[in-house]
Amino acid sequence: MPEAADEANARPGAHMSAEIAAQPQMFADLLAAHAAVAEVAARITERRPRFVLLAARGSSDHAALYAKYLTEVLLELPAGLVSASSTTLYGARPDLREVLVITVSQSGGSPDLVEVTRTARECGATTVAVTNTPHSQLNTVAELSVDVRAGAEQAVAATKTYSATLLSLYLLVDAVRGGSGAAAASVPDLASSTLESTRTGVEDAVARYRFADEIVTTGRGYSLATASEAALKLAETSYVSARSYSGADLLHGPVAAVDADTAVLAMISSGHGGGAMREVLEAVHARDADLCAIGSAARTVGASHRIEIPECAEELAPVLEVLPVQRLALGLALAKGEDPDHPRGLRKETRTR
Structure with missing residues (x-):
């Protein structure tokens, strides 16, 4: 039809x-x-x-x-x-x-x-x-x-x-x-599993953060790329004020601006980068921020909300981590009455010099 x-x-x-x-x-x-x-x-x-x-x-x-x-x-x-x-x-x-x-x-x-x-x-x-x-x-x-x-x-x-x-x-x-x-080789199957297993967690996160005005995203190592992409996706589809920091940089000052009114999305997958995030998340948690941990090591940290993904080699984790992030951006945009297919004032290709 x-x-x-x-x-x-x-x-x-x-x-x-x-x-x-x-x-x-x-x-x-x-x-x-x-x-x-x-x-x-x-x-x-x-x-x-x-x-x-x-x-x-x-x-x-x-x-x-x-x-x-x-x-x-x-x-x-x-x-x-x-x-x-x-x-x-x-x-x-x-x-x-x-x-x-x-x-x-x-x-x-x-x-x-x-x-x-x-x-x-x-x-x-x-x-x-x-x-x-x-x-x-x-x-x-x-x-x-x-x-x-x-x-x-x-x-x-x-x-x-x-x-x-x-x-x-x-x-x-x-x-x-x-x-x-x-x-x-296992990435296609792991991606299918990630999209299916994180569906409920993402829906819960949409309900939790649909009224958030400010979101901080953070990660270390390979996952810093996911944190950066998460901030961009949220800003361009839901018009949320989203800022991205390396976990190390977050501790060097910006954490002072994190409080109970701040939503923090933290990328934490198994490996050296995720391990280095534990001190960061302890500091964030101590400031009463609403912390959402995303990644294969999400279950290992104290957080208000967790979205767990399957474990893989650390250097491939960003390929999977970004999937629930994309779903979250989509869900938040729709919950706010926006159309993420056609964000206001944006084009598919931006031409700069």
């Missing part, structure tokens, strides 16, 4: 809901295309880069932050995030020989990222585009490219393109170190 399908797609949040649900199969499709990522990794390995720079904006910037941790921990190479304006506004042309520049952009059309990538290649860098748009301008200027294979995304808020980018970056970095991607 075409009319029924059109009516279903017209419901607020219909696209975002469908795209969240599509992620397990998308992960499986991405893993099946591992050979293409391995080819790019082989080219990178031949160049033996000594430093990695990552360029991105918006949700892709959080994926780049995740890749920074992957690079520093798994490859033991120094990594940094590009300041695009040093090129686009100030015209800087640094010596980038022996540097790998990875530009992450779902659309591949942001003028500043295209300019940064073109300049980096001219300055001697090995350039890689990681994008959901394989025929984009970014792919034209980059030497190498990785297709995140998420398919068309209708909702303005990125969901499946974000998680597909995370998994693509993991597979790329893992292949550069000589891995086969085997540790990620």
